[in-house]
Amino acid sequence: MPRRDSTESSIPEIAKLLDIRKQGGSGIVLVLGARAGAFYRLSSTFQEMIMGFSERSLQGLSRSAAFDECYRVLNEHSFSERDLDSIFQAALRDVTVTDADLCLADLVKEEYFSEIITTNIDDLLEQAFNQAGVREGQHYEVFIPGRSYEQRxxxxxxxxxxxxxxxxxxxxxVYDARRQRSYLDRQARLKEHLQQVLESDILVIGLDPVWDAELIDLIPLDGGQSSTWFVDEDAPPAESRLARVFNARQALYLTGWDGHYDNFLKALFWHLKSSMPTNIRNFFDILSELRKINSEYKISQRERRETQEMLQTTLMQLSSLQQQTEQCFQLVTSELSMLREQLGSLQRLLLRED
Structure with a gap:
């Protein structure tokens, strides 16, 4: 199977392609698969919840293989819609936006992508948009199958x-997490649009042969003169539909460490912008300010300790002086008493002589 070495040398090529398409005013289509979504990055938590309904074990399976096994359990078990909703809501409770999500949001704001096709039902992308100041209606619009605005x-x-x-x-x-094979067949307008869009230049990140099988079936084998980039931790299985699609389209591969969603997007952003996204820069600015405050607080604490030590020394000196003063006062008082007695004796003698 044709593929490039999984090195960073191909990331500049993708960055160059994005720049060329942006300058030409066309952009490219970004496809985000299940391995770019929340369920995959929370794989251990998600697996524990799903596999509690199966007698099979995930022991010895790779991360991607275990993720695919969860999909099979979802389809084999008779979960109600309420059950599924509870499972998904619980699994996503602690998921948060990553730096890579913010990098992607900034690239969308800079108009590097004309369209994003995602197979994920979570809202991490929208959360990242919101944090990066990317506004719906101003920078992007969302289409969800079954909603009225799909007509647009x-x-x-x-x-x-x-x-x-x-x-x-x-x-x-409004979602179909189990993605039965007839799902997109029921969405005729969407299916037609996806087939048309997927003929153009596409950058595919984290597409899973099992979870995303229905979408993979819509990718045309003949991409014409368009470019196709496949980015993932693993190369697709040799006999899979995904491998046949990208072989036919002579796709360029980026796998391994560089193919990981987080690593790839942060490196891509750096090659395009030679900096970090604004939100991340703001975070580091705040972190730097907090460190400065903490340093000043430590200095203040040290100065306070020194002041307390000086005060304690002064108090000890005052206490010693007070003791000395009291001792001197007692001595003077005793002397005065003796003088008074002597004076009294002299006065009595004088009176007798008179």
Whole structure:
């Protein structure tokens, strides 16, 4: 299977492609698979919840293989919609936006992508947009199958980055997490649009052969003159539909450490912008300020300790002086008493002589 070595040398090539497409005013299509989503990055928590309903074991399986096994359990078990919603909500309770999510949000704001097709039902992308100041209606618009505004899919009102949540949205409670093979067949307009868009230049990150099988089936084998980039930790299985698609399209591969969602997007952003996203820079500015305050506080504490030590020394000196003064006062008092007695004796003698 043709592939590039999993080295950082190919990331500059992708960055160059994005710059060229942006300058030409076209952008490219970004495809985010299940391995770029919240469930995969929370794989251990998610696996424990799902595999509690199975007698099979995940022991000895790779991270991606265990993730795919969870998909099979979801489809084999008769979960109700309420059960699924409870499982997904609980699994995503502690998930947070990463630096890579913020890098992606900034790239969207800079108009590097004309469209984002995601198979994830979580709202991490929208959270990252919000934190990065990327506003819906100003920078992007979201399409969810089954929603009324899907009718604008073919003819968007303005030139915004279109975010298509292929399998729905958990927050909106409109989704199909089990993704039965007939799902996209019921979404004729969406299916037609996806097939058309996926003929163009696409950058694919974290596409999973099992979780994302329905979308993979829509990627045309003939990409014409378009470019196709495949980014993931692992190369697709040799006999999989995903491998056949990218072989036919002569896709360029980036796998291994550089192919990890977080590593790739942060490195890509650096090559494009030679800096960190604004939100991350702000974070480090705040961190630097906190460190400065902490340092000043430590200095203040040290000065306070020194002042307390000086005060204690002064108090000890005053206490000693007080003791000395009291002792002197007692001595003077005793002397005065003796003098008074002597004076009294002299006065009595004088009176007798008179």
């Amino acid at each position: 899919l073919q003819h968007p009102e303005r030139r915004l980055c279109r975010v298509i949540k292929v399998f729905g949205d958990l927050v909106a409670r």
